[in-house]
Amino acid sequence: MKKLSLACALVILAGCSSTTEVSPEPEPIVEPVAEVVEEVPVISLTVVTTPDDARVRIMNIKPVYEDGIELDEGKYDIEVTKPGYLTYRKWVVVDKKTILTIELDSIESIQAAQ
Numbered sequence: 001m002k003k004l005s006l007a008c009a010l011v012i013l014a015g016c017s018s019t020t021e022v023s024p025e026p027e028p029i030v031e032p033v034a035e036v037v038e039e040v041p042v043i044s045l046t047v048v049t050t051p052d053d054a055r056v057r058i059m060n061i062k063p064v065y066e067d068g069i070e071l072d073e074g075k076y077d078i079e080v081t082k083p084g085y086l087t088y089r090k091w092v093v094v095d096k097k098t099i100l101t102i103e104l105d106s107i108e109s110i111q112a113a114q
Contacts, residue, residue, distance in 0.1 A: 044070050045094050047078065050103040054082040059089075080104060 046067045047056045056065045059077035063069065073095045080088040085104035092100060 041096060042070060043073050043094060043096060043098075044068050045076065045092075045098050045100065047080065047100045047102060049080055049082075049101075051082055051085070054080050054085070054102070054104055056080050084108070086110065 045058075045065075046069075047065070049056065057079045058065050058069075058071075059079050061071075061076065071094050075091050075093050078088075078090055078092050078100065080102045082104055085106050088102050088104060092098070
């Protein structure tokens with residue numbers, strides 16, 4: 001009877017211990033998404049002067065002028081001066097990258113022409 005009990009126990013345990021292989025679930029495919037960055041055009045002002053060392057000022061804002069200064073869209077009061085030359089002063093609309101070329105007239109050349 002011991003042998004029969006042992007045989008039954010082996011059959012029962014053998015049936016319980018059988019495992020079926022579980023196939024892993026496929027991983028979802030993740031495709032990279034290109035990041036869309038909207039480029040905002042820079043609104044800036046550069047003033048090219050003759051003579052080269054003329055002083056450029058934007059009279060209606062506080063920041064000191066420098067070549068390529070970034071500005072908000074709008075109207076700006078531009079003044080270009082140099083001793084011995086006539087002063088240039090004019091309102092300029094800046095709504096994109098703007099390059100302004102100013103040639104100052106010397107006072108001597110104007111006096112000589114008269």
